[in-house]
Amino acid sequence: MKNSTKKLSFLLAGLGLLLAACGSSETSTDSTADSSTGTSEEGKTFKVGITQIVEHPSLDAATEGFKAALEEAGLNVEFVEENAQNDQSMNMTIAQNLVNEGVDLIFANSTPSAQAVKGATSDIPLIFTSVTDAVGSELIESMEAPGGNVTGTIDLHPDTIANTVAFLKDELGAKKVGTVYNTGEQNSVAQIEQVKTLLGEAGIELEEAAVSTSAEVKQATESLIGKVDSLYIITDNTVVSALESVVDVANANELPLMVGELDSVERGGLGAYGFEYYDIGFEAGQMAVKILNGEATPSEIPAAYPANLKLLINKGTAEGLGLEIQESWNAEIYE
Structure with a gap:
């Protein structure tokens, strides 16, 4: 009887170890599956x-x-x-x-x-x-x-500057465009070179005013008055951080101000081809x-350009300039 009991205990112990091993193997598989999906470690x-x-x-x-x-x-x-x-x-x-x-x-x-x-x-x-x-x-x-x-x-967006230049020429009749930018910002220099080329091809002159700090933006903008018939501010961080100064000068002198980003339209710019x-x-x-x-x-991971380029027009700014928004512009209106 004692020997039978010992044999039964041995068999039960072996079965327990086998089940534990199966359970351990299943847990390991689940962990590997989580890793393969790229999900981060829980709690990290x-x-x-x-x-x-x-x-x-x-x-x-x-x-x-x-x-x-x-x-x-x-x-x-x-x-x-x-x-x-x-x-x-x-x-x-x-x-x-x-x-x-x-x-x-x-x-x-x-x-x-x-x-x-x-x-x-x-x-x-x-x-x-x-x-x-x-x-x-x-x-x-x-x-x-x-x-x-x-x-x-x-x-x-690859079409932003080209579309803006076309709008300046065809819809605003621009002949001389003024811009303010920080020559120390590489991204601004690259944009201005493209602006200059496309304006030149369109028969439009570009008058530039350089700044190094936001405190210089208003004076630089004022230096363009009497020399230009419109303004174009690109996505220059120094100038955009003080955009209200540009808007004030543009409005005071009834100059249409095209900008490089949609947020700048909401801050008073006339219009922009942009994205969110x-x-x-x-x-x-x-x-x-x-x-x-x-x-x-x-x-x-390839670097990416923005999608969903659109034209946004500030209705109040357009009215202040006496401009009628045309259906052919296919623009969204900011009121």
């Missing part, structure tokens, strides 16, 4: 650095979109957010501080911000937005194959999600 918190060159509605909207994409993906994220207030020295310091902080990824909102971060690290993934010419500013090797630790979203900065920030955030989840590296 990512530290993401955000650096923005200056505060203005378009850049702020892009940062908001970036954060929303990460939150929508369900990631646990601790944001380390800094703003350089258009101070280049502070911009460089912020980049180095984020690297020293040991963040998992850095989101750089503007060309100067992205350039500073790239100069500070070649290891930490860098996602940019609000950059006009990522190749020319040497952030990436090409749009299709960025290379290195950098990728992101561009803030200039929130959207390019959101798309940059989706890129970040793939990288944080281990689904891709920055070099494997």
